[in-house]
Amino acid sequence: MMNERAQRLLKVLIERYIADGQPVASKALSLLPGVELSSASIRNVLAELENMGLIASPHTSAGRVPTARGYRLFVDRLLTIRPLDALARHELEASLQPDSPQRIVQAASSLLSELTSFAGVVMTPQRSDVAFRQIEFLRLSERRILMILVTLDGDVQNHLLLTERDYTPSELVEAGNFINQHYSGQALDAVTSRVEGELRELQGDIAELMAAAVRLGQQTLANSGEDVVVSGGSRLLQVNDLSDDLSRLRELFGVFERKTELLKLLSQSRAAQGVNIFIGEESGLVTLDECSVVTAPYRVNGQVVGTLGVVGPTRMAYERVIPIVDITARLVGSALSFRD
Numbered sequence: 001m002m003n004e005r006a007q008r009l010l011k012v013l014i015e016r017y018i019a020d021g022q023p024v025a026s027k028a029l030s031l032l033p034g035v036e037l038s039s040a041s042i043r044n045v046l047a048e049l050e051n052m053g054l055i056a057s058p059h060t061s062a063g064r065v066p067t068a069r070g071y072r073l074f075v076d077r078l079l080t081i082r083p084l085d086a087l088a089r090h091e092l093e094a095s096l097q098p099d100s101p102q103r104i105v106q107a108a109s110s111l112l113s114e115l116t117s118f119a120g121v122v123m124t125p126q127r128s129d130v131a132f133r134q135i136e137f138l139r140l141s142e143r144r145i146l147m148i149l150v151t152l153d154g155d156v157q158n159h160l161l162l163t164e165r166d167y168t169p170s171e172l173v174e175a176g177n178f179i180n181q182h183y184s185g186q187a188l189d190a191v192t193s194r195v196e197g198e199l200r201e202l203q204g205d206i207a208e209l210m211a212a213a214v215r216l217g218q219q220t221l222a223n224s225g226e227d228v229v230v231s232g233g234s235r236l237l238q239v240n241d242l243s244d245d246l247s248r249l250r251e252l253f254g255v256f257e258r259k260t261e262l263l264k265l266l267s268q269s270r271a272a273q274g275v276n277i278f279i280g281e282e283s284g285l286v287t288l289d290e291c292s293v294v295t296a297p298y299r300v301n302g303q304v305v306g307t308l309g310v311v312g313p314t315r316m317a318y319e320r321v322i323p324i325v326d327i328t329a330r331l332v333g334s335a336l337s338f339r340d
Helices: 006-022 025-030 039-051 068-078 086-095 101-116 169-182 188-201 204-223 233-240 247-258 260-271 318-337
Strands: 119-123 132-141 144-151 155-163 227-232 276-279 292-302 303-313
Touching: 006 025, 006 039, 006 068, 025 039, 025 086, 068 276, 068 318, 086 101, 086 318, 101 119, 101 227, 101 233, 101 303, 101 318, 119 247, 119 260, 132 169, 227 260, 227 303, 233 303, 260 292, 260 303, 303 318
Parallel strands: none
Antiparallel strands: 119 227, 119 303, 132 144, 144 155, 276 292, 292 303
């Protein structure tokens, strides 16, 4: 348990350290507004905070810096959120207008990076209920057919089908017309549950073609685009807290490039009710031990379909980053919901 005096001093120390990045000495603390303690009292409180593992003394300085545990207490109990300024909010609203999901995700990732000066990460919408508007088949050559699938979002997906026999153009038109007449506007996963029985109405070869089209259409939609879009990773080169360790920075860029670990971390955040913050080793990734990841899920028509966030140093302005992430998640969800 911490008394009010210790909490106040920890808050001031962390805010000072976030602002200038220098270890904070007791003398400097005594001169800051809101600290009405003698130098001796400050030293005693700092010693208590250090014993609790909330601050530490770097070998090169007599001042103190927050630990990951100190940041956690600060974020959970002491942080004062600063409202997003009107200019930044306007930039977000103007850039995240209804559009294709890919462009919305890319814009959100870039804006998160631009507004925070860290890396912006956005998990692409993970949905099993993507609906299609139209399917067409074009004969390219013998036993090679191009399937063109248009979603309700206006995205166009192309897929090459290799068939066991040659199909005439009229057969391909018949197959496309049947799917569009009976299934247009429905999700492909719903189509799959009905397709086996209903396609028996048609000639066997066409039924086989249509079943393959539905199966590959699902696969195409599921695999379209990247699972995670990362923007502004190079901005971390300008962050002194991270750029001092080039080996660790290279490992971090490796995480951005592979994306598998990042996707797993973002997936964990889908169950969060709002902004979720991983500080240091809380992420479970050794590479992110010196980083904080601020995430928030975004919803389409009330359903959580993805997560977005920011990756930066533990010494970040949480009071500003948190509302940026929160508002971006809300705007992304609104833009994607409008498309539906």
